[in-house]
Amino acid sequence: MEGRSRRDRPGPVGGERRGPKPLGEVLGALFAARGYSRLRGAGELEAAWDAAVGEPASRLTRLGGVRHGVLSVTVAHSALLEELAAFRKPDLLAALRRDAPGTTVHDIRFRVGPVDAPPAPADPAAPPGPSSKARRPRRGAD
Numbered sequence: 001m002e003g004r005s006r007r008d009r010p011g012p013v014g015g016e017r018r019g020p021k022p023l024g025e026v027l028g029a030l031f032a033a034r035g036y037s038r039l040r041g042a043g044e045l046e047a048a049w050d051a052a053v054g055e056p057a058s059r060l061t062r063l064g065g066v067r068h069g070v071l072s073v074t075v076a077h078s079a080l081l082e083e084l085a086a087f088r089k090p091d092l093l094a095a096l097r098r099d100a101p102g103t104t105v106h107d108i109r110f111r112v113g114p115v116d117a118p119p120a121p122a123d124p125a126a127p128p129g130p131s132s133k134a135r136r137p138r139r140g141a142d
Contacts, residue, residue, distance in 0.1 A: 045071075045100040052095035053084070062115045069106035071096070074113040081110045 045066070050058040060080055064072030075081040084092065089108055096105045 042103075045096065045103045045105075048096050048099035049073075049092075051099060052092050053088075057084070060115055062113075066103055066105060069104050071105045071108045073108055073110050074115055075110050076112075076115045078112050081112055084108075085110045 046063055049061070049063055053061060057080060060076040061084075062074045064074060066072075073084070075084065085108075092108060093105060096103075096108075
């Protein structure tokens with residue numbers, strides 16, 4: 001091996017490079033390891049959903065996960081579920097594909113369930129409601 005220069009020597013096993021790596025490669029590996037791309041994709045999907053479904057309906061829906069290309073959406077009541085599933089689904093899918101290209105969505109499954117809606121702003125002119133202490137206990141609750 002005396003006659004070989006440093007360039008002629010075989011590299012590390014597996015073709016792995018030593019020394020500095022490109023910043024894009026390091027950041028890409030970090031983002032993949034920490035799951036940042038999934039978080040960005042979820043935020044992108046939520047923003048696309050809010051824009052596609054509109055303001056009143058966006059407060060009455062909650063996005064679930066995407067599994068095998070199927071987006072799960074919880075809806076506050078059955079009338080809204082029927083509107084979204086029967087009349088608006090094709091437009092919603094097209095908007096999600098256009099505005100959230102990082103997430104593949106082939107279908108949307110709706111279900112009725114509890115949706116954590118943001119609290120409505122309090123009206124300062126409205127009289128205060130009954131407190132929780134003033135409620136009467138239900139029968140059979142003992």
